[in-house]
Amino acid sequence: MARLSMSGSRHELxxxxxxVTARRLRDAIMSGELAPGEKIVEExxxxxxxxxxxxxxxxxxxxxxxxxxxxxPRRGSRVVEWTAGDVVELFEVRAVLERHAVESAFxxxxxxxxxxxxxxxxxxxxxxxxxxxxxxxxxxxxxxxVALAGNRQLDIAMEPILLKLQVPMAKNLRExxxxxxxxxxxxxxxxLDALESNDAATVVEALRRHGHLDYLDLPRT
Amino acid sequence: MARLSMSGSRHELxxxxxxVTARRLRDAIMSGELAPGEKIVEExxxxxxxxxxxxxxxxxxxxxxxxxxxxxPRRGSRVVEWTAGDVVELFEVRAVLERHAVESAFxxxxxxxxxxxxxxxxxxxxxxxxxxxxxxxxxxxxxxxVALAGNRQLDIAMEPILLKLQVPMAKNLRExxxxxxxxxxxxxxxxLDALESNDAATVVEALRRHGHLDYLDLPRT
DNA sequence: TTCCGTAGGATTGTCGACAATCTTCACATC
DNA sequence: GATGTGAAGATTGTCGACAATCCTACGGAA
Numbered sequence: 001m002a003r004l005s006m007s008g009s010r011h012e013l014x015x016x017x018x019x020v021t022a023r024r025l026r027d028a029i030m031s032g033e034l035a036p037g038e039k040i041v042e043e044x045x046x047x048x049x050x051x052x053x054x055x056x057x058x059x060x061x062x063x064x065x066x067x068x069x070x071x072x073p074r075r076g077s078r079v080v081e082w083t084a085g086d087v088v089e090l091f092e093v094r095a096v097l098e099r100h101a102v103e104s105a106f107x108x109x110x111x112x113x114x115x116x117x118x119x120x121x122x123x124x125x126x127x128x129x130x131x132x133x134x135x136x137x138x139x140x141x142x143x144x145x146v147a148l149a150g151n152r153q154l155d156i157a158m159e160p161i162l163l164k165l166q167v168p169m170a171k172n173l174r175e176x177x178x179x180x181x182x183x184x185x186x187x188x189x190x191x192l193d194a195l196e197s198n199d200a201a202t203v204v205e206a207l208r209r210h211g212h213l214d215y216l217d218l219p220r221t
Numbered sequence: 222m223a224r225l226s227m228s229g230s231r232h233e234l235x236x237x238x239x240x241v242t243a244r245r246l247r248d249a250i251m252s253g254e255l256a257p258g259e260k261i262v263e264e265x266x267x268x269x270x271x272x273x274x275x276x277x278x279x280x281x282x283x284x285x286x287x288x289x290x291x292x293x294p295r296r297g298s299r300v301v302e303w304t305a306g307d308v309v310e311l312f313e314v315r316a317v318l319e320r321h322a323v324e325s326a327f328x329x330x331x332x333x334x335x336x337x338x339x340x341x342x343x344x345x346x347x348x349x350x351x352x353x354x355x356x357x358x359x360x361x362x363x364x365x366x367v368a369l370a371g372n373r374q375l376d377i378a379m380e381p382i383l384l385k386l387q388v389p390m391a392k393n394l395r396e397x398x399x400x401x402x403x404x405x406x407x408x409x410x411x412x413l414d415a416l417e418s419n420d421a422a423t424v425v426e427a428l429r430r431h432g433h434l435d436y437l438d439l440p441r442t
Numbered sequence: 443t444t445c446c447g448t449a450g451g452a453t454t455g456t457c458g459a460c461a462a463t464c465t466t467c468a469c470a471t472c
Numbered sequence: 473g474a475t476g477t478g479a480a481g482a483t484t485g486t487c488g489a490c491a492a493t494c495c496t497a498c499g500g501a502a
Contacts, residue, residue: 015484016294018282034401041453052487053454054275058282061239065286067377073237074493089374096321097314103311153385155379156288159463164374237455262483273457274484295463295484 011192017051024049029068030107031168036081040069066160068167080164087168094161096213097154098146099204105148106200115195117144121131122188135170139163141188145195225245238272248301250289251387261290266439285383289388303383308389308438316432317383318375320425326369327421335418339367343409356391360384362409366416380422427441 025045028034042053051054062079063069071077084092108114121141128134139162144160163208173184187210196207246266249255259279263274270277281298284290294300299436303311329335342362349355361384394405408431415427 017292018485019388024246053489054278054486055457057275059280061279062286065283073240075495076454086374089372092325093375093378096317100317151310152311153382154314155308155424157314157382161374161378217467264483273472275456275458278485296465297484 017055018058021049021051021055022062023060025063025130026068028164028186029063030135030151030170032167032170032177034079036079036167038079040077040079069163071160082164082168087165090161091211092106094158094165095140095207096198097158097161098142098211101146101149101151101154102195102203102207106203107198108148111196111198116193116209118145118192118195120144122185122192125185125188129186131170133173135173138169138173138184138188145191146209238284239278239279242270242272242276243283244286245288246280247384248353250284250287250389251356253388254389255300255389256390257300259300261300263297303385303389308386311382311386312432313361314377314387316428318379318382319363319428319432322367322370322372322375323416323424323428324421324425326371327424328419329369332417332419333370338368338412340415341365341415342408343413346406346409352395356387356394359390359394359405359409360387366412 064071124137285292345358
């Protein structure tokens, strides 16, 4: 054991095994290492992670509640599989929440300060080393937009949506990158440009186009 | 042990202790038996519930993810305490999601069939034996409205909102009942009437008034 | 062959125990 | 009196083991 690599967040609370495990599982799901639909056998994962089943099961409960994993009593867990319909539904909910956020946020008082987290997220998308980092930054980008509304409960409601979208969107972004359209970074730069206008209607229109493009070409699984 | 009272839902899957425990905890929180802000000591609860700590901890993880309980590493769990600001934020998110739901649902094809779950929930509110049943029915009522949109992911996003609102709203409904305004049932009947119109604008307006009244008199804790 | 029942292994659910950490409180020090 | 220190108790985190259930594959009967 003792092979836990602490992630470099500040305020380093002594991470519990449950948290570390939950994060690792999430990463494994995001990266596809744990494929959609794949059965999760607890003992096998324990061997890989070097933990016992107690913390793993607690982590699985949390992920199940987030909707990344589904759990059936006495017949185990599996990674949730997203249909094209699910993804469309998720985008719809994301659009509703994002739209409300910007309508209630704009115009903002100190635009430069307010947009800093958004800009930083976009920077991180650019600088991202691997796909996982880029996808996390992408999620942070959209979370930062919603956070502009200053409604904490809205942020919390948005979180599982973005998490669930991350898996199917990763595939989409990969293909976009392959078509030399650049990881969707230009599209997000456009969004940031719209935010700089400090005008709700402008941002809403930009969001409409953005979301539209974001899932237009999703594979119809 | 062996004092588990299975709740009478159909399709009686052999409930696991984790599920039973999670439900009991939720009920205890909703009823105020576990007060907001109260520290949760695992072993004490285990004695009361007649379980060991493993299933209790898994249940707590789930509730923590739902936002009913908060968990700090190595210093335990406590029941989440809601400020007036939190509640206002929650109502705002509920309003956004509900509004989108009805706008995307109405007009519906077979109105009578579509509204059956809503009607049934209102009936259950009327017939409710205790406060807990009434509050559960109230939650089902709003869930049924959102379900009209036929967007499963929207339903899922709405669920934690309604759960979190249940605690502070219970207090509100109690006080309303005490003022002889009748558990808010008339207000929900008005909403149902609006739904019967099968017109989105009418419903949205009714929702606006409903939500407004729902949290207008919340105590400013 | 196809269907069904039945071992046997595989997997999940639950428990009790131990180690690590936190909290409390008495006591000493300034 | 305020503040710091340390030991004892309380509480959480993790583990391994056992029981209950599920799944699979084999073998027999129609």
